[in-house]
Amino acid sequence: MLKKNFMNVLIPMLSILLAFIIGMIIILCMGANPIQAIGFLFRGAFGTVTNLSNTVVRSMPLIFCGLCTCFAYRCGIFNLGGEGQFLMGAMAALAVSLLIGAEGPWVTVLAIVAGILAGGFWGLLPGILKSWRGLNEMITTIMFNYVAVLFMGFVYTSALREGSVPQTAAVPDLTKISRIFPNLRITWGIVIAILVGIAAWYFLFHTSKGFQLRAVGFNPTASQFNGFSVKSYRLMAFVVSGAIAGLGGASDILGTQFRLISGYGSGYGFDGVAIALIAQLDPIATVIVAYFFAVLRVGSTTMQVGSGVPTSVIDIIQALVIIFAVAGSAMMHLPTVKVFFSNLFGKKEAA
Amino acid sequence: MKKIFSLLLAVCLALALTACGGAKETPAPDSSAGAATDTPAKTYKVAMICDSAISDGGWGAACYNGMVDAATANGWETAYTDSIDQSAYADSMISYCDLGYDMIFAPGNQYSDAVVQVAADYPNVFFAVLNGSETLPTANIASILPDAKQIGSIAGIIAGTMSKSNVIGFIGGMELDTTKAKLANFESAAKTINPSISAVSAYAGSFNDTAKGMELAASMINDGADVFFGDASAVDSGARQAIDQKNGTGAIGIFDIGQPADLLGQNPCVVCSVVTDNAGMIGLCMKDVQSGTFGNKVVYGNLENGCVYLGKFNDELVDADTQTKITDYVKALQDGTFGK
């Protein structure tokens, strides 16, 4: 068991390393100094307290999106709608904070609740389509993502637009989620994110409901025979995972972003899927992997800026990390590889 | 098997160590290099962020070339980050600030929000916002404001003089204040010259979607438009392509007006351009930074100070008489007597 955990950590590490080696080669071919580029990456992520806080700030939405996927997948549901649910949560929270005509902590709470409800609702729709019409959620959630992104476009260019640039007004000052340290951008949102992570872990692994939910994911037919209502568990997983993403959207818009702009939230949903898969669907590991992704994001901006390589190099490296890491963990589940490693460790233990 | 595994582990450990080792080493020579250059004569550094690509043959390219030209003239170093999402503006600027850049050049009003946010955290870095509003400047922010009304009017003068179908077309990227001003003056200037002219317009909602520019232009041509003006980077190149295709190999009957660089010769349909001299205006900002007088000001660009001007004419498409006519109108615009 310990060995298996060891491999679960080693594989992602190796794949990240491999992705970076390829990235460094590309940077070298561009005529820049790869070692220096890595230096910039570390400086960008950990160089100053501000940068360090930026990594924490950037990790918050990723944690929520990762947990959203993680929770749904534990019940056998491949929710790819994290992005749409995140955006619906953000839009609902923003609409409440702007339209209520007042500001203050109670509005914040109301806005967050609105975000949770909106995210949950956007998760419920594909859930209903799956249980009622048997539709594959992977396809429907992608469609719902597009509808949400376009709807957000409508919101910031027409419905809640403010001023000459296509964007909405900002969340009023008193409604913003307050910062933990006055001069750093870290808000209490990150605490919420970590608490949600712990709650998800506790629920999934230490309650009977959580056990049944995982059982449904593991073997729906057997669960049905055991008298668990597969449909209602699945619907619950859809709603809860949507609500987690919606809470993420609300915390992000109220704590970090403050207004809707073009390109907001783009890629968060898929990052969430990649994060949850690399974390082997463990909520606590999801939080850690999400933080690592944030480090990569923040650091790589400085790396791009410092070494002058095109922005696309960063995207290439990040895609390679996902390609290698997910391939690595998928490989571990292949029957032949399983046999190979059990032999390997079997001999080791014998020796 | 065991051997292979441990070998693999050793290799990646070694690689990880070199990677980390490298990381620790780098800041040292870098900072010493910085200190060395500091003492004799400081080399100033300017960086630009851009949402479109700098090789788009339109807005991004013109702004980038403007910055590079100004930097060469003033002995500055340049860097850029392009094709980024709106949500990444602030992060990129913060990175440049951390790396000790002296000035950040943001070519558009859409960056204002991010600039204000970053500028507050980095009071020692100066920010120049092209097309920034007149109320934007603070102690370390300046606006560079080419006169959108004049640009629109000049294009309107050309269109009003050249149009035979009495329909002119305008394609915008996003509904920015400057774009709206260009459209309004484009239409009104053309109407001043020829009251029976009407304008058709659309916003692409993007600065990148070339295909969309093509479709929009094709459908405007179908509505009878025969002179085009645009404010949407790569979308404009799609529009020009649609015009060229419609013109075919025969006589050129549908025209396009280029901006902000002189685009004469890029496409056969370009009759003339409304040129904005970004380099001149950025150069003024650089001089301000060097002399410590940066901030709290708007650097205007207009016909009067030569930062906005009429580009070269396509002699095959515009005869000498028409050229004189347009030039005279533009002079009148500069003197404030146009349309009066």
Next chain:
Amino acid sequence: MDGSTISDLIIATVRMATPLLIVALAELYSERAGMVNIGLDGIMAFGALVGFLVCYWTGNPYLAVICAAVAGVGVNMVYAFCTITLCANQIVYGMAINIFAPALASFIYRVVFGVSSTLAQATLMKTVAIPVLKDIPLFGKLLFDQTPMVYLSYLLVIITAIYFNRTKSGLNYKAVGEYPKAAETMGINVIRQKYIACIICGFFAGAGGAYLTTCYVNTYSDGVVAGRGFIALAAVIFGRWTSPGVMMACLLFGFFDALQLRLQIGSNLIPYQLFQMIPYVMTLLALTLLGNKISGPKANCKPYFREER
């Protein structure tokens, strides 16, 4: 709406539907073997770049399309290896391709052209009129004076329909997407068939991307694909996994896209985003109404472990 507006709309519909159709057929071949590939956008972007470069260098758009198709196969092999051989999740790899391939394309473009203000423009494929048909009054000129890519894509619709319904090989192909285990016992090499499906998919998706830069616009810019891959995916579902259905779906989506752009001119009353939602909302509605009776190949998106049990 006068005659010229209508004919302009028809031409635009064909123009906008063709790249969707080529790529949707690519996806159809992939899904028929149980491989859901949502990386179409990425493959198209890469195909668009390769097509543009080859066309720019050689001036031969036909060669460009072929090179782009081969490049598309290359990119799709990453997906194929990870999902078929390593049995990794198909959706994740589709998305990974969507990040990876456009970034690679953008990177290569920058390396090739550097920073230059002159816009690189390539030659476009010429239209070829079909002698007799083009003289049909009203729409003959509209439908039979197009680039060969357009004719080929519609020809492909017919070939695909015949292949999947009338040939033994086509039925075997479909069996892999429906009941891979049963197919294996019938002596079909499931793994090989899936790889073949990915090669076909990459080939057409790359060619579809190249259509954008060799037949449509003559420049390459990042984001030239603009989400067309996902609309093609929607078209496959909306067209219920049959090639005539897919064709109708593409024409319908192309029509709405063309209409949307024309409604926008002059009036900004209706937000254009609501029009852009149409393909997705219609796909969701169609799925809801039709239900799971026609929900595509049964083994779609499921990894196939040969040794299992």
